[in-house]
Amino acid sequence: MARHQMEDGTVVDTKNAVESWEEETYWDGHNMCSKATGSQWEHQTLYKSRKGRYYIEHSSAWEGRRDSAEWVSSQEAARWLLSQEIDLPTDLEEYVEELTE
Numbered sequence: 001m002a003r004h005q006m007e008d009g010t011v012v013d014t015k016n017a018v019e020s021w022e023e024e025t026y027w028d029g030h031n032m033c034s035k036a037t038g039s040q041w042e043h044q045t046l047y048k049s050r051k052g053r054y055y056i057e058h059s060s061a062w063e064g065r066r067d068s069a070e071w072v073s074s075q076e077a078a079r080w081l082l083s084q085e086i087d088l089p090t091d092l093e094e095y096v097e098e099l100t101e
Contacts, residue, residue, distance in 0.1 A: 004057065004069035012055060012069060017047040024084045035084055046072075046080050048089070056080065075099070 001015035014020070023036040023044050031040040041061045047069075048054055054077035059067045072080070078095035081088050088096065 002057065002067060004055075004067070006055070006069060006071055008071070012047070012049060014045075014047055014057060016050050018050050019048040019089065021046045021081060021084065021086055024086070036080065044080075046077060048077075052091070 003011055003013045005011050023034050025032045026035055033040045034043050036044040043059045045057045046054060047057060053071060054074060055069050055071050057067060057069045074092055075095050078088055078092040079099055082099055
């Protein structure tokens with residue numbers, strides 16, 4: 001669990017999130033890689049805050065690189081979940097038609 005100060009000054013604590021989704025991974029023939037980033041070193045987790053806002057936590061296995069988080073719109077959260085082949089929560093289902101073809 002981690003705390004991050006967002007660009008707008010808000011402090012989010014991942015342990016307070018009401019929902020979270022881990023990125024999917026795939027085997028590239030050599031390493032397990034993040035489907036969200038395409039990297040074996042960079043990772044993402046999507047969270048829904050207790051106030052209903054979505055944010056992505058960026059984490060890294062690179063030494064010296066700090067984890068961070070950024071707010072994303074509901075549409076961006078839906079796009080992230082769809083790209084990970086994760087079912088959308090009810091509050092994001094409205095974006096399915098708009099984001100899929």
